[in-house]
Amino acid sequence: MMGLVLATAMVSLDACLATVPLLAVNPFTEPVGVVHYLIVGAVLFTAGIACMTLKRNALGILMGIELVLNGANINFVAFASPYLRADGAPTLGLDGQVVALFVILLAAAEAAVALAITLNFYNNHATVDVDRADDLKG
Amino acid sequence: MTGMLDMDFIDFMDISTLTHVVPPLATTLAALPALPIAGINWHSVLFLLFAGLACGFAVGVVAADNVVRMALYLVFSLGATAGLFFLAGAEFIGAMQLMIYVGGTLVLLVFGVMLTAQAPLVSIKPSSSDRTLTAVAGASLLSLLLTAAFSVDAWRGPGVGVVPAPSATPLGMALVGVRVDEPPAGTPVGGRVGYMLPFEIVSVHLLVVLVGAAYLARAKRRRTPRPIDALASAMPVEPVTPVATVAPVATVAPTGRSAGGAKSALVGGGR
Numbered sequence: 001m002m003g004l005v006l007a008t009a010m011v012s013l014d015a016c017l018a019t020v021p022l023l024a025v026n027p028f029t030e031p032v033g034v035v036h037y038l039i040v041g042a043v044l045f046t047a048g049i050a051c052m053t054l055k056r057n058a059l060g061i062l063m064g065i066e067l068v069l070n071g072a073n074i075n076f077v078a079f080a081s082p083y084l085r086a087d088g089a090p091t092l093g094l095d096g097q098v099v100a101l102f103v104i105l106l107a108a109a110e111a112a113v114a115l116a117i118t119l120n121f122y123n124n125h126a127t128v129d130v131d132r133a134d135d136l137k138g
Numbered sequence: 139m140t141g142m143l144d145m146d147f148i149d150f151m152d153i154s155t156l157t158h159v160v161p162p163l164a165t166t167l168a169a170l171p172a173l174p175i176a177g178i179n180w181h182s183v184l185f186l187l188f189a190g191l192a193c194g195f196a197v198g199v200v201a202a203d204n205v206v207r208m209a210l211y212l213v214f215s216l217g218a219t220a221g222l223f224f225l226a227g228a229e230f231i232g233a234m235q236l237m238i239y240v241g242g243t244l245v246l247l248v249f250g251v252m253l254t255a256q257a258p259l260v261s262i263k264p265s266s267s268d269r270t271l272t273a274v275a276g277a278s279l280l281s282l283l284l285t286a287a288f289s290v291d292a293w294r295g296p297g298v299g300v301v302p303a304p305s306a307t308p309l310g311m312a313l314v315g316v317r318v319d320e321p322p323a324g325t326p327v328g329g330r331v332g333y334m335l336p337f338e339i340v341s342v343h344l345l346v347v348l349v350g351a352a353y354l355a356r357a358k359r360r361r362t363p364r365p366i367d368a369l370a371s372a373m374p375v376e377p378v379t380p381v382a383t384v385a386p387v388a389t390v391a392p393t394g395r396s397a398g399g400a401k402s403a404l405v406g407g408g409r
């Protein structure tokens with residue numbers, strides 16, 4: 001596991017060194033590109049995954065899911081935008097925005113059902129700690 | 139663009155007469171192009187602002203232990219994400235993000251927090267070993283994602299600033315099955331259909347989900363019968379029924395059901 005982490009860290013260090021010209025420019029004068037949005041999406045996705053694995057409150061896990069979906073949405077919108085591409089030709093076009101819209105709608109549906117399940121669990125067990133949900137354990 | 143605006147502005151104001159009237163303002167205006175503000179790309183500045191807010195509050199959601207603060211940070215993070223959508227030219231998606239996500243889904247989550255926020259449940263702290271493991275896994279995942287993001291050259295170039303057309307009308311037309319937007323490069327000819335079928339599926343899905351959520355969260359009868367109900371149901375309906383037929387019921391029933399019933403009565407006894 002540690003070897004995997006080290007290898008990944010070395011690869012990402014290589015990537016960062018390869019992008020030094022990108023980091024050396026003044027961020028206030030340089031136009032943003034797709035990769036800037038991808039960075040934000042990666043941070044939100046990672047925060048959501050960490051939230052889902054770390055929190056013991058069921059509502060905290062739901063918030064992690066929302067963060068993950070939003071990170072994916074940022075990527076969809078970035079790939080759909082001609083504003084961020086040097087050649088002005090987006091990868092996805094309008095399809096990315098449509099998919100982002102569907103993701104928002106499905107996230108709303110998922111939140112409604114998950115919240116109802118959480119409230120049911122709270123009514124039956126008087127807690128929202130997911131570590132206490134072990135009734136089905138053999 | 140900003141520098142040109144400044145020069146036009148100064149010419150228009152006739153700086154020589156201005157000097158006599160308000161010298162401090164005139165000197166300020168004359169010194170404006172010398173400031174580093176001249177070359178600033180305000181799109182990038184706003185992007186950095188919203189990106190910093192979104193990322194910072196997302197990390198705050200992870201770092202906070204109090205569930206109420208987590209909900210508040212999530213509201214800020216998703217609101218800043220809507221700003222990012224506006225900056226990318228997806229104004230309809232940004233508006234939907236604000237209205238559905240921040241206005242609907244998060245209100246739902248906040249209601250859940252309020253309904254379940256009893257004193258011991260507000261902050262359930264994870265163990266320190268869990269924190270360490272999550273930090274290691276999160277750092278490796280983040281480095282992997284960043285490596286992938288930097289690995290494509292076409293994504294790295296700064297945007298040329300092609301202002302996209304308003305996307306609300308093409309989005310609405312695409313949702314009812316008619317495509318009026320420009321196809322992206324490399325799209326096969328004649329292969330573009332609208333999104334009417336997914337739109338209908340999502341509509342019915344939302345309806346089913348909301349009915350299901352209302353069914354799940356409804357106020358229902360008690361799982362464990364009250365003692366008086368249990369007594370009434372345990373009494374034989376016909377007084378002539380022999381004891382032998384009642385006895386197996388009384389011995390079989392406690393094995394599965396009444397163990398869970400006793401536990402939930404202990405846990406949620408006050409309700």
